[in-house]
Amino acid sequence: MMRLFTAILFFTLIFGAQYTSAADVSxxxxxxxxxASNEAELASTNTQESYDxxxxxxxxxxxxxxxxxxxxxxxxxxxxYTYVGSTSTxxxxxxxxxxEFKTTLTQTFFDxxxxxxxxxxxxxxxxxxxxxxxxxxxxxxxxxxxxxDSYHGSAWAINAGYDFGGVEALVGYRSEFTSAxxxxxxxxxxxxxxxxxxxxxxxxxx
Numbered sequence: 001m002m003r004l005f006t007a008i009l010f011f012t013l014i015f016g017a018q019y020t021s022a023a024d025v026s027x028x029x030x031x032x033x034x035x036a037s038n039e040a041e042l043a044s045t046n047t048q049e050s051y052d053x054x055x056x057x058x059x060x061x062x063x064x065x066x067x068x069x070x071x072x073x074x075x076x077x078x079x080x081y082t083y084v085g086s087t088s089t090x091x092x093x094x095x096x097x098x099x100e101f102k103t104t105l106t107q108t109f110f111d112x113x114x115x116x117x118x119x120x121x122x123x124x125x126x127x128x129x130x131x132x133x134x135x136x137x138x139x140x141x142x143x144x145x146x147x148x149d150s151y152h153g154s155a156w157a158i159n160a161g162y163d164f165g166g167v168e169a170l171v172g173y174r175s176e177f178t179s180a181x182x183x184x185x186x187x188x189x190x191x192x193x194x195x196x197x198x199x200x201x202x203x204x205x206x
Contacts (some may be wrong), residue, residue, distance in 0.1 A: 024118055027061040029069075031159070031170055031201030037076050038166050038195050052076040053197060055106070061115045061123070069111035071127060071155070073176060076104045077193060101139035103146075105193075107178060119163045127155030129178060146184045149202075153178035156186055161203060168203035 036053035052075070059069025078101075108131035115123040132153070136145040159172035174197040182191050 010029065016108045024203050025205045027115070027203050027205050028170065029061065029168065029170060029203035031057040031172055031199040031202060033073065033199050035136040036075055036195055038075055038193065048191050057199065059111060059113060061113065065115045067113035067115060067123070069113060069125065071109040071111055071183055072106065073197065074104065076102060078102050101136050102138055103137045105135040106174060107153065108142045109120055111178070121161040121163070123159040123161065125157035125159065127176070128158070129153030129155070132178060132180065144185070146182050149181040149183060151178055151180040151189070163205055166205055170201045170203055170204060172199045174199060
């Protein structure tokens with residue numbers, strides 16, 4: 001997927017050389033995630049099975065190409081936990097149990113960007129994390145809140161756009177990274193989360 005967006009950016013900058021000056025119009029852009037993958041600090045017995053992203057990115061780009069934005073990303077991940085061990089009730093025999101659970105968390109970022117191009121554009125984004133929700137974890141017969149005690153994170157993104165005359169079509173790739181101190185079941189630990197998100201959206205030029 002990263003190769004696809006690198007190729008889009010390459011053609012934007014090379015074959016659209018006449019457009020690579022700073023953007024000459026103001027732009028208001030809205031993008032939403034359409035797919036995501038997620039890496040996290042998990043035990044080797046945990047396997048992440050699915051990802052369901054939601055949220056939005058809203059940003060304003062000035063005629064000089066500089067932009068400000070706000071991103072809110074919510075990811076619901078489905079995970080399988082496999083336990084292999086023995087119990088005294090089974091005479092020491094090895095048993096395997098599998099539990100499926102769902103985790104929901106939301107992160108917010110303040111974004112700075114620079115956009116080049118006019119009709120065909122490339123936007124480069126750096127984000128600073130300004131918010132992190134506690135993680136809500138649900139499994140059959142049980143739910144718990146994983147408390148986030150402290151966090152820090154960053155993001156970067158590359159967006160490509162095409163202006164059809166006042167309305168833009170947008171596609172982008174975004175990577176978000178968070179390092180956090182958490183408390184789960186009364187135990188404090190350090191965790192990290194990395195999300196890779198593909199987004200699409202539209203913009204208005206004026």
